[in-house]
Amino acid sequence: MNDLAPPYVGRFAPSPTGPLHFGSLVAALGSFLEARRQRGRWLLRIEDVDTPRTVPGASESILTTLTRFGFEWDDDPVWQSRRIQAYAAALEQLKRSGAVFPCACSRREMADSALARDGSRRYPGTCRDGLPPGRSPRAWRVRAEGVIRFDDTVQGPQEEDLARDVGDYVVLRADGLFAYQLAVVVDDADAGITHIVRGADLLDSSARQIHLQHLLGVPQPAYAHLPVATNDAGEKLSKQTLARAIDDQRPAIALVAALRFLGQNPPPDLGQASLQEVWSWSRAHWRLDKVPHLRHAVAPHC
Numbered sequence: 001m002n003d004l005a006p007p008y009v010g011r012f013a014p015s016p017t018g019p020l021h022f023g024s025l026v027a028a029l030g031s032f033l034e035a036r037r038q039r040g041r042w043l044l045r046i047e048d049v050d051t052p053r054t055v056p057g058a059s060e061s062i063l064t065t066l067t068r069f070g071f072e073w074d075d076d077p078v079w080q081s082r083r084i085q086a087y088a089a090a091l092e093q094l095k096r097s098g099a100v101f102p103c104a105c106s107r108r109e110m111a112d113s114a115l116a117r118d119g120s121r122r123y124p125g126t127c128r129d130g131l132p133p134g135r136s137p138r139a140w141r142v143r144a145e146g147v148i149r150f151d152d153t154v155q156g157p158q159e160e161d162l163a164r165d166v167g168d169y170v171v172l173r174a175d176g177l178f179a180y181q182l183a184v185v186v187d188d189a190d191a192g193i194t195h196i197v198r199g200a201d202l203l204d205s206s207a208r209q210i211h212l213q214h215l216l217g218v219p220q221p222a223y224a225h226l227p228v229a230t231n232d233a234g235e236k237l238s239k240q241t242l243a244r245a246i247d248d249q250r251p252a253i254a255l256v257a258a259l260r261f262l263g264q265n266p267p268p269d270l271g272q273a274s275l276q277e278v279w280s281w282s283r284a285h286w287r288l289d290k291v292p293h294l295r296h297a298v299a300p301h302c
């Protein structure tokens with residue numbers, strides 16, 4: 001980093017949908033070690049904007065596990081559920097600039113539309129030029145226009161044609177909740193995040209987030225998407241695939257497994273070392289360029 005570059009600010013942003021599992025430990029570890037290697041700050045954000053998916057007690061459990069593992073964050077954690085006003089202000093800005101439009105369509109009405117890149121239904125554009133007579137708005141969507149290109153530090157050059165690959169996307173949902181895409185952009189900008197290191201399951205979200213950064217006039221962070229941990233059947237570890245919670249009692253073993261998953265080649269007996277020794281090895285040896293350039297890989301059985 002040269003003297004003119006902004007200081008590095010990284011973050012880990014778990015959704016409190018369950019306890020920390022191996023996949024989220026990988027994202028926590030990669031983002032933390034890279035921030036420390038760059039002598040940067042590392043912030044924590046609890047992504048509880050999607051309240052119906054939030055599991056009571058999960059945030060506390062994630063924070064407890066991170067503490068037991070020896071992660072240290074540099075400021076008080078941010079809770080998305082307390083930042084609704086900031087999201088509302090961003091939506092107002094988008095409304096004023098004409099970047100968004102109200103949409104009356106229900107999921108059922110879009111059931112026949114073409115598929116977007118992530119397999120969801122691409123918005124057919126029904127309300128783009130005004131609501132059909134007699135219909136009231138349910139959601140607000142961004143006009144998806146242009147091709148977004150960026151260079152991901154791990155996954156390489158990326159390109160997404162927003163209209164073709166994604167379609168007009170939601171920023172305020174029909175249930176009145178702000179969408180993840182808007183919340184994450186507003187939060188990262190307000191926290192001054194310069195580098196995003198996270199799982200590659202979010203690689204396809206990055207183009208929308210960069211698009212929103214342009215529309216809101218906020219800086220674009222650098223992106224590095226780590227391989228996502230899957231089970232033997234190739235499914236992303238999550239509560240839905242019944243990923244096991246990380247064993248809090250044996251943090252050194254889990255950390256070493258995560259280091260190995262991230263291509264760092266820890267010594268074979270490091271799992272038997274003390275937690276402190278695991279951290280000093282990790283801080284001394286972490287290299288983002290050793291991370292496999294894969295979108296997913298099978299998690300070890302640990």
Ligand code: GLU
Pocket residue numbers: 012013014015047184198199202
């Ligand atoms: N909350 C998201 C998750 O737990 C991560 C969001 C992000 O890192 O941008 O998958």
